Amino acid sequence: MHPNLTLLRTYALKDPLTLPASILFCHSDRNMTIYDAYPKSMFHFLVLPRASSTSNKLASPETGGGVVSQKRLPLASDLSSLRTLLNSKNVDKQGAKDILTSMKDEGMKMKNEIEREMEKRYGFVWDVWMGFHGAPSMEHLHMHVISSDLVSEKLKHKKHYNSFHPKLGFFLHIDEVLTWFDAESTYYQNMIKHPFSKYEPLLKVPLSCFHCHSEQKNIPTLKKHLQDEWFRLQSQNERKKRKLEVHECSLLNDKVEIKFIVP
Amino acid sequence: MHPNLTLLRTYALKDPLTLPASILFCHSDRNMTIYDAYPKSMFHFLVLPRASSTSNKLASPETGGGVVSQKRLPLASDLSSLRTLLNSKNVDKQGAKDILTSMKDEGMKMKNEIEREMEKRYGFVWDVWMGFHGAPSMEHLHMHVISSDLVSEKLKHKKHYNSFHPKLGFFLHIDEVLTWFDAESTYYQNMIKHPFSKYEPLLKVPLSCFHCHSEQKNIPTLKKHLQDEWFRLQSQNERKKRKLEVHECSLLNDKVEIKFIVP
DNA sequence: TATTCCGATAGTGAC
DNA sequence: GTCACTATCGGAATGAG
Numbered sequence: 001m002h003p004n005l006t007l008l009r010t011y012a013l014k015d016p017l018t019l020p021a022s023i024l025f026c027h028s029d030r031n032m033t034i035y036d037a038y039p040k041s042m043f044h045f046l047v048l049p050r051a052s053s054t055s056n057k058l059a060s061p062e063t064g065g066g067v068v069s070q071k072r073l074p075l076a077s078d079l080s081s082l083r084t085l086l087n088s089k090n091v092d093k094q095g096a097k098d099i100l101t102s103m104k105d106e107g108m109k110m111k112n113e114i115e116r117e118m119e120k121r122y123g124f125v126w127d128v129w130m131g132f133h134g135a136p137s138m139e140h141l142h143m144h145v146i147s148s149d150l151v152s153e154k155l156k157h158k159k160h161y162n163s164f165h166p167k168l169g170f171f172l173h174i175d176e177v178l179t180w181f182d183a184e185s186t187y188y189q190n191m192i193k194h195p196f197s198k199y200e201p202l203l204k205v206p207l208s209c210f211h212c213h214s215e216q217k218n219i220p221t222l223k224k225h226l227q228d229e230w231f232r233l234q235s236q237n238e239r240k241k242r243k244l245e246v247h248e249c250s251l252l253n254d255k256v257e258i259k260f261i262v263p
Numbered sequence: 264m265h266p267n268l269t270l271l272r273t274y275a276l277k278d279p280l281t282l283p284a285s286i287l288f289c290h291s292d293r294n295m296t297i298y299d300a301y302p303k304s305m306f307h308f309l310v311l312p313r314a315s316s317t318s319n320k321l322a323s324p325e326t327g328g329g330v331v332s333q334k335r336l337p338l339a340s341d342l343s344s345l346r347t348l349l350n351s352k353n354v355d356k357q358g359a360k361d362i363l364t365s366m367k368d369e370g371m372k373m374k375n376e377i378e379r380e381m382e383k384r385y386g387f388v389w390d391v392w393m394g395f396h397g398a399p400s401m402e403h404l405h406m407h408v409i410s411s412d413l414v415s416e417k418l419k420h421k422k423h424y425n426s427f428h429p430k431l432g433f434f435l436h437i438d439e440v441l442t443w444f445d446a447e448s449t450y451y452q453n454m455i456k457h458p459f460s461k462y463e464p465l466l467k468v469p470l471s472c473f474h475c476h477s478e479q480k481n482i483p484t485l486k487k488h489l490q491d492e493w494f495r496l497q498s499q500n501e502r503k504k505r506k507l508e509v510h511e512c513s514l515l516n517d518k519v520e521i522k523f524i525v526p
Numbered sequence: 527t528a529t530t531c532c533g534a535t536a537g538t539g540a541c
Numbered sequence: 542g543t544c545a546c547t548a549t550c551g552g553a554a555t556g557a558g
Contacts, residue, residue, distance in 0.1 A: 002554085002555060003555080003556050004529070138528060156529095157549090158549080200527070218547085267540075267541090268543060301544075396542060421534080426542065463542070482534085483532090483533080
């Protein structure tokens with residue numbers, strides 16, 4: 001396994017504060033949130049559960065104040081992926097649900113941060129998705145917290161796009177995953193056994209816009225279209241805001257004359 | 264059909280002298296020889312048979328002194344390709360053989376020119392191939408006259424290389440084609456019916472050096488190897504020449520001492 | 527489904 | 542099998558105690 005695919009695991013195992021500030025966004029006892037090195041949307045973060053190694057080498061107090069409740073952290077080997085976690089013999093169903101719930105909580109905080117930043121930078125707020133890839137390649141469980149635009153220079157390939165398409169089935173929304181725990185046992189057993197090979201073909205299906213379902217014939221075309229869709233969202237929002245302002249204005253003064261047509 | 268694929272036919276139909284000097288090399292009553300616009304070897308020419316059109320528009324004397332014996336020229340429609348010629352209802356077997364023989368004669372003259380130029384520029388002579396592509400794309404019968412090196416900037420793709428590989432079967436040597444006429448009738452009938460679809464797959468076979476049969480894993484590697492093979496030919500030839508010189512020297516003076524090792 | 531680099535492959539448009 | 546252009550697809554390497 002190449003280091004790039006396991007690098008983050010080494011940080012999940014020790015003090016997150018050893019991560020450069022340019023990578024680590026924040027952390028808690030159980031999770032850490034990092035900037036995705038190759039953001040596929042205007043906002044893109046990863047939430048990773050912290051882990052203990054099977055050896056005790058990294059569990060000593062010298063590793064820093066960031067390591068808390070080391071004994072309660074799951075083993076790294078059980079956190080390779082969602083599949084590994086849900087099929088672990090060391091972590092029971094409730095334990096798995098706890099881990100995912102704490103990741104969701106961490107993600108919700110991140111989502112709030114993102115929304116504040118959306119408002120500040122762009123004057124409006126759009127959706128934020130949270131979830132997992134059905135067939136991840138990086139060797140440590142990670143939940144994507146990603147704004148719903150997929151407008152990014154780093155989005156270059158069909159598999160990049162399809163892996164985040166919110167209705168395709170490759171991207172597993174955290175809320176969807178959590179419903180598995182409350183479903184019938186057979187359904188739960190079914191979902192947690194899904195092999196990667198079931199998800200892989202989804203990455204090769206034709207490019208369809210997640211906003212309007214139009215089919216796009218290639219990546220450059222899709223990227224222009226996604227940018228346009230985002231501009232449309234932004235201007236729609238500005239229209240709404242203007243209407244609100246006009247409405248407020250009307251309340252103050254019934255005789256105000258509207259001299260412009262909202263475009 | 265794109266102009267590029269029929270352009271030369273228009274010249275084959277009228278006075279070759281209307282062709283720019285940078286394209287036309289020479290011509291006779293029955294054939295014209297042109298520079299290949301995208302030479303796949305150090306020397307690369309095309310021999311095209313001249314034709315008359317079905318209409319009389321282009322047969323008038325005003326088209327220039329180059330048009331001779333217009334009545335005896337084959338129809339352009341019978342000269343689309345080797346296959347067309349050999350299956351034509353207007354040209355009998357002997358007529359087809361005549362056309363091909365005259366093309367060969369023209370090619371042999373070209374070959375002599377090339378060999379003079381090889382000697383002049385590079386100090387030695389290597390082989391020149393003459394023949395047809397099993398599945399040509401240009402819409403007028405053309406015989407390639409091409410030096411046996413395949414060293415050229417314009418050789419860029421696998422299909423370029425394989426289409427000239429002298430032992431693959433896609434490149435039909437003129438002498439091979441002429442033997443069809445003297446073979447049994449069933450063999451002749453068999454060869455002239457070969458559809459393009461029989462030749463196409465040959466263009467996709469792995470790259471093997473026509474000198475040493477070594478397999479080359481991609482085009483850049485093959486091109487370096489072909490260049491090396493050509494350098495080897497050249498230096499082999501220089502060694503032979505030096506030996507000759509040494510031998511002549513020995514004849515003149517038995518006591519001459521050879522002070523250098525031929526590399 | 528980490529990226530990047532290289533090269534092969536596929537589709538198109540060319541006037 | 543015309544070229545040139547664009548884009549996709551496919552493999553291999555990748556860092557570094």
